[in-house]
Amino acid sequence: MGFRESRDGGAITGVVDAHTHIFSPEVVRGRDAFVGRDLWFEQLYADPRALLVTGEDLVRSMDKAGIDRAVVCGFPWHDPGICREHNDYLAEACGASGGRLVWLATVSPGEGAPAGAEVQRAVSLGASGVGELNADAQRFDLMRPANVGPVVDACVALDLPLMLHATEPVGHVYRGKGTATPDRLLAFLAAYPDLRVVAAHWGGGLPFYELMPEVAAVAARVTYDSAASTYLYRFPVFRTVIDLVGAERVMFGSDFPVLRQDRFLRRVLDLGLSEEDAAALLSGTAHRVYRIPPFPAGAAA
Numbered sequence: 001m002g003f004r005e006s007r008d009g010g011a012i013t014g015v016v017d018a019h020t021h022i023f024s025p026e027v028v029r030g031r032d033a034f035v036g037r038d039l040w041f042e043q044l045y046a047d048p049r050a051l052l053v054t055g056e057d058l059v060r061s062m063d064k065a066g067i068d069r070a071v072v073c074g075f076p077w078h079d080p081g082i083c084r085e086h087n088d089y090l091a092e093a094c095g096a097s098g099g100r101l102v103w104l105a106t107v108s109p110g111e112g113a114p115a116g117a118e119v120q121r122a123v124s125l126g127a128s129g130v131g132e133l134n135a136d137a138q139r140f141d142l143m144r145p146a147n148v149g150p151v152v153d154a155c156v157a158l159d160l161p162l163m164l165h166a167t168e169p170v171g172h173v174y175r176g177k178g179t180a181t182p183d184r185l186l187a188f189l190a191a192y193p194d195l196r197v198v199a200a201h202w203g204g205g206l207p208f209y210e211l212m213p214e215v216a217a218v219a220a221r222v223t224y225d226s227a228a229s230t231y232l233y234r235f236p237v238f239r240t241v242i243d244l245v246g247a248e249r250v251m252f253g254s255d256f257p258v259l260r261q262d263r264f265l266r267r268v269l270d271l272g273l274s275e276e277d278a279a280a281l282l283s284g285t286a287h288r289v290y291r292i293p294p295f296p297a298g299a300a301a
């Protein structure tokens with residue numbers, strides 16, 4: 001575990017999957033009840049073939065793939081009560097993982113001040129950030145972000161990264177695509193210049209627009225992840241985005257269980273990236289952005 005050979009023979013240690021999703025056994029076994037309680041969950045998971053996994057399933061997959069640590073998200077529930085329950089599960093599952101799993105709090109930003117308080121509660125339970133939030137699923141407007149203020153204020157006060165679902169303005173339509181396109185992300189970023197943001201799914205293509213100086217200025221504090229990449233892009237996207245923004249702003253993330261960790265990691269290791277870029281992509285950037293602590297004493301690394 002935790003040691004992979006890159007193609008040029010260099011050792012990549014401490015691989016992090018920076019974007020995964022887990023659910024409590026209650027949701028995994030009782031998905032039908034939750035399908036009736038959340039429109040976005042229904043859209044993604046009414047189909048019984050859409051995988052739902054627990055923290056234990058994730059750790060088994062990590063062991064098989066040679067992944068040391070994972071950043072775990074819940075789900076962007078619209079109902080704040082389900083968000084709280086999910087955070088309780090994430091705290092429990094990640095707390096029991098011997099440091100393998102670090103987690104992001106899920107909150108429903110439209111709730112206002114209580115959502116900010118939930119961020120603080122989650123941090124007291126061990127959360128390393130907030131996300132994956134989703135403007136479509138949770139019905140907030142990235143172009144008019146005032147109602148997200150309490151969540152952003154809590155993130156800024158606690159210096160937490162906020163992971164946002166992002167999507168492409170072009171290309172094929174798929175379940176869960178939504179409308180969080182680079183233009184809307186940019187309006188959000190401009191409204192909150194002190195917030196650290198992780199733009200999932202390659203930022204919906206925002207890295208390309210960073211070739212425009214005014215966009216680069218606003219997006220400089222954004223980090224991108226590769227969640228669900230193979231559903232969206234060909235593998236050269238890794239090299240291309242690293243060339244656009246630098247490997248210190250790019251994180252390997254699978255969106256597991258959307259992508260299989262072992263196969264996806266193997267394909268990335270086979271890209272022939274330099275040892276320095278691979279180390280940042282697969283480990284260093286995520287450690288820095290999410291402040292992933294060293295393994296606790298006595299835990300197997």
Ligand SMILES: [Zn+2]
Pocket residue numbers: 132164165166200201227
């Ligand atoms: Zn997403």
